[in-house]
Amino acid sequence: xxxxxxxxxxxxxxxxxxxxxxxxxxxxxxxxxxxxxxxxxxxxxxxxxxxxxxxxxxxxxxxxxxxxxxxxxxxxxxxxxxxxxxxxxxxxxxxxxxxxxxxxxxxxxxxxxxxxxxxxxxxxxxxxxxxxxxxxxxxxxxxxxxxxxxxxxxxxxxxxxxxxxxxxxxxxxxxxxxxxxxxxxxxxxxxxxxxxxxxxxxxxxxxxxxxxxxxxxxxxxxxxxxxxxxxxxxxxxxxxxxxxxxxxxxxxxxxxxxxxxxxxxxxxxxxxxxxxxxxxxxxxxxxxxxxxxxxxxxxxxxxxxxxxxxxxxxxxxxxxxxxxxxxxxxxxxxxxxxxxxxxx
Amino acid sequence: xxxxxxxxxxxxxxxxxxxxxxxxxxxxxxxxxxxxxxxxxxxxxxxxxxxxxxxxxxxxxxxxxxxxxxxxxxxxxxxxxxxxxxxxxxxxxxxxxxxxxxxxxxxxxxxxxxxxxxxxxxxxxxxxxxxxxxxxxxxxxxxxxxxxxxxxxxxxxxxxxxxxxxxxxxxxxxxxxxxxxxxxxxxxxxxxxxxxxxxxxxxxxxxxxxxxxxxxxxxxxxxxxxxxxxxxxxxxxxxxxxxxxxxxxxxxxxxxxxxxxxxxxxxxxxxxxxxxxxxxxxxxxxxxxxxxxxxxxxxxxxxxxxxxxxxxxxxxxxxxxxxxxxxxxxxxxxxxxxxxxxxxxxxxxxxxxxxxxxxxxxxxxxxxxxxxxxxxxxxxxxxxxxxxxxxxxxxxxxxxxxxxxxxxxxxxxxxxxxxxxxxxxxxxxxxxxxxxxxxxxxx
Numbered sequence: 001x002x003x004x005x006x007x008x009x010x011x012x013x014x015x016x017x018x019x020x021x022x023x024x025x026x027x028x029x030x031x032x033x034x035x036x037x038x039x040x041x042x043x044x045x046x047x048x049x050x051x052x053x054x055x056x057x058x059x060x061x062x063x064x065x066x067x068x069x070x071x072x073x074x075x076x077x078x079x080x081x082x083x084x085x086x087x088x089x090x091x092x093x094x095x096x097x098x099x100x101x102x103x104x105x106x107x108x109x110x111x112x113x114x115x116x117x118x119x120x121x122x123x124x125x126x127x128x129x130x131x132x133x134x135x136x137x138x139x140x141x142x143x144x145x146x147x148x149x150x151x152x153x154x155x156x157x158x159x160x161x162x163x164x165x166x167x168x169x170x171x172x173x174x175x176x177x178x179x180x181x182x183x184x185x186x187x188x189x190x191x192x193x194x195x196x197x198x199x200x201x202x203x204x205x206x207x208x209x210x211x212x213x214x215x216x217x218x219x220x221x222x223x224x225x226x227x228x229x230x231x232x233x234x235x236x237x238x239x240x241x242x243x244x245x246x247x248x249x250x251x252x253x254x255x256x257x258x259x260x261x262x263x264x265x266x267x268x269x270x271x272x273x274x275x276x277x278x279x280x281x282x283x284x285x286x287x288x289x290x291x292x293x294x295x296x297x298x299x300x301x302x303x304x305x306x307x308x309x310x311x312x313x314x315x316x317x318x319x320x321x322x323x324x325x326x327x328x329x330x331x332x333x334x335x336x337x338x339x340x341x342x343x344x
Numbered sequence: 345x346x347x348x349x350x351x352x353x354x355x356x357x358x359x360x361x362x363x364x365x366x367x368x369x370x371x372x373x374x375x376x377x378x379x380x381x382x383x384x385x386x387x388x389x390x391x392x393x394x395x396x397x398x399x400x401x402x403x404x405x406x407x408x409x410x411x412x413x414x415x416x417x418x419x420x421x422x423x424x425x426x427x428x429x430x431x432x433x434x435x436x437x438x439x440x441x442x443x444x445x446x447x448x449x450x451x452x453x454x455x456x457x458x459x460x461x462x463x464x465x466x467x468x469x470x471x472x473x474x475x476x477x478x479x480x481x482x483x484x485x486x487x488x489x490x491x492x493x494x495x496x497x498x499x500x501x502x503x504x505x506x507x508x509x510x511x512x513x514x515x516x517x518x519x520x521x522x523x524x525x526x527x528x529x530x531x532x533x534x535x536x537x538x539x540x541x542x543x544x545x546x547x548x549x550x551x552x553x554x555x556x557x558x559x560x561x562x563x564x565x566x567x568x569x570x571x572x573x574x575x576x577x578x579x580x581x582x583x584x585x586x587x588x589x590x591x592x593x594x595x596x597x598x599x600x601x602x603x604x605x606x607x608x609x610x611x612x613x614x615x616x617x618x619x620x621x622x623x624x625x626x627x628x629x630x631x632x633x634x635x636x637x638x639x640x641x642x643x644x645x646x647x648x649x650x651x652x653x654x655x656x657x658x659x660x661x662x663x664x665x666x667x668x669x670x671x672x673x674x675x676x677x678x679x680x681x682x683x684x685x686x687x688x689x690x691x692x693x694x695x696x697x698x699x700x701x702x703x704x705x706x707x708x709x710x711x712x713x714x715x716x717x718x719x720x721x722x723x724x725x726x727x728x729x730x731x732x733x734x735x736x737x738x739x740x741x742x743x744x745x746x747x748x749x750x751x752x753x754x755x756x757x758x759x760x761x762x763x764x765x766x767x768x769x770x771x772x773x774x775x776x777x778x779x780x781x782x783x784x785x786x787x
Contacts, residue, residue, distance in 0.1 A: 037517075234513035238576065241471045242527040243500035256517035 083103030086119025152223025405632030541725030713754030
């Protein structure tokens with residue numbers, strides 16, 4: 001009776017995943033576990049939209065990381081000589097015909113043309129702007145999600161008074177209007193640091209801080225909710241029974257189970273921060289030294305330039321929209337890939 | 345051999361809830377284990393009867409075994425908080441209210457009762473997932489009830505737990521090797537490079553392929569997962585295992601395997617079990633001693649034969665009469681089924697006196713006034729009832745009046761001194777109160 005049923009049970013062909021392959025093939029013989037994350041990754045690889053988005057994101061990452069070499073390859077740089085060599089002061093400061101569009105034909109010297117009035121090379125600024133955008137968004141997302149995850153974990157797992165206090169802080173930060181706070185902080189920081197040598201670095205760091213300080217609450221709430229449900233699972237109680245210290249339960253038992261919400265929150269935070277960075281730069285309270293998509297948009301969004309030189313506006317716009325859109329779609333695809341895996 | 349599985353077992357047909365497959369009457373070869381090893385070979389050559397004999401006998405009671413765990417007057421009250429800004433405590437759920445029992449070394453005690461009667465809470469108290477409100481749990485000279493979490497840590501090696509649901513009791517993001525090896529790392533018992541051999545050894549013990557240590561739980565079936573949970577509980581060589589409904593979530597054929605595995609483990613490693621279950625047949629097979637709980641109290645405790653053959657408490661009788669019985673169906677007899685009326689009272693505000701009185705057909709005034717003591721009425725039999733008696737032979741007058749110094753209505757008799765000399769100790773005494781003669785007798 002039990003002897004019969006025990007045989008196949010213990011010998012086990014164990015995978016829950018339906019596998020349509022030759023049982024004698026090399027792959028089937030190999031016994032190694034597939035972690036839930038690896039299964040999700042496989043699912044992601046089959047998602048065409050996700051692959052496309054990942055390629056787009058990869059393109060932007062390459063642009064950002066290799067901004068210097070790529071600029072050199074095209075023979076362009078952030079350094080601009082005399083503006084009058086590039087732009088025609090009599091024609092609203094629009095580029096001279098030999099600088100390429102809008103008045104002249106395409107030229108390899110300036111593949112994306114030059115900026116009106118200043119004569120800065122658009123390609124170089126676009127590439128470095130991409131770097132600034134991605135650096136700020138990535139580091140802010142990492143900071144915000146680290147803070148959010150730790151606070152969510154602790155408040156969800158410990159409960160009681162700790163939870164009350166931390167939840168109060170989460171709610172408090174959520175009530176502060178982000179834009180107002182950023183607008184208030186910018187002049188204060190300006191006042192404090194505008195004489196220092198590395199003003200632009202300080203500006204970027206403070207921007208990262210502002211984004212992170214107002215971005216962690218969503219993650220914290222999400223993680224707290226997940227932990228509230230996870231901590232009642234029996235494997236957490238099993239860990240307690242075996243005498244596991246709380247820190248180990250939090251970071252070794254619970255954290256791996258939160259991989260999905262963390263990855264999702266980061267992947268949705270990134271595009272939000274890219275857009276916010278551009279938005280703040282447009283308002284003049286983010287990066288103000290011009291090497292930023294937001295600043296490029298601010299420059300280009302003048303009726304005269306847009307009528308005569310629309311490419312100047314389209315270039316940074318296409319960058320922001322393509323990056324944000326593909327990051328968002330990728331985040332959605334990651335969520336879809338991870339979600340059905342969380343069965344039981 | 346006939347096709348009727350009940351024909352072989354010689355059980356009294358009157359026995360309440362008897363089930364031939366679980367009665368342990370068969371003489372079986374105890375060396376043969378079907379939890380691992382033997383079943384990997386083909387069993388095609390055997391006919392049904394010899395195949396059936398590969399099964400396990402019911403566990404035997406060793407009356408002289410010393411107690412490994414002594415639970416005395418254990419209490420767990422959960423506070424009930426009011427809603428609103430200031431959350432005052434407005435009451436307590438008396439989940440476990442003064443229970444006492446002993447778990448013998450290498451033996452097993454079964455804990456049965458309906459949902460919400462405090463069985464699982466008891467298990468969680470012993471493993472110290474909760475800190476008890478009162479009482480003591482003596483384990484190897486330490487009172488588990490009073491230890492702080494830090495002092496508890498070395499003792500956690502000896503008291504481990506098997507969980508009910510194999511789908512939530514394993515961390516889905518850890519490999520089997522990590523899960524089973526985690527206790528070793530937490531307690532720093534073996535160097536890191538020795539963890540894997542121990543894990544593989546344990547997997548072999550519970551009948552899994554040791555090569556599967558790097559797989560994830562989602563790749564295993566329910567029965568296999570439960571084996572992984574058992575392997576994890578065994579990692580630290582515990583002296584005591586709390587099995588909280590270890591087979592409830594499994595289907596019946598897998599239940600048999602897991603129960604047999606637990607019996608093998610008990611025999612091989614001399615582990616004591618506190619076996620919490622709903623399934624009376626499985627408890628009967630696994631536990632030579634059984635405690636019946638109702639609303640946070642033990643109402644009857646005794647050895648297997650007494651509890652299943654001659655239960656004295658009306659609740660035990662009702663519980664056993666609810667077990668579907670194959671044998672009854674086979675002989676066509678119709679057995680009286682005791683239907684309990686009403687609901688279980690709220691544990692926040694339990695009834696006065698006897699907690700079962702609101703649903704008991706024998707309840708009289710005394711039951712509301714005086715709480716019946718858990719009285720030893722046999723060599724290994726205790727019952728908490730004023731009208732304790734076998735099914736259909738309950739006495740008309742309370743049996744406990746002289747002991748408690750009260751009259752039949754439960755009012756205190758002036759001048760009468762309670763003659764109850766029995767201390768409610770967790771174990772059994774040499775002498776007991778005979779219901780027939782109303783005298784304290786011995787062997």
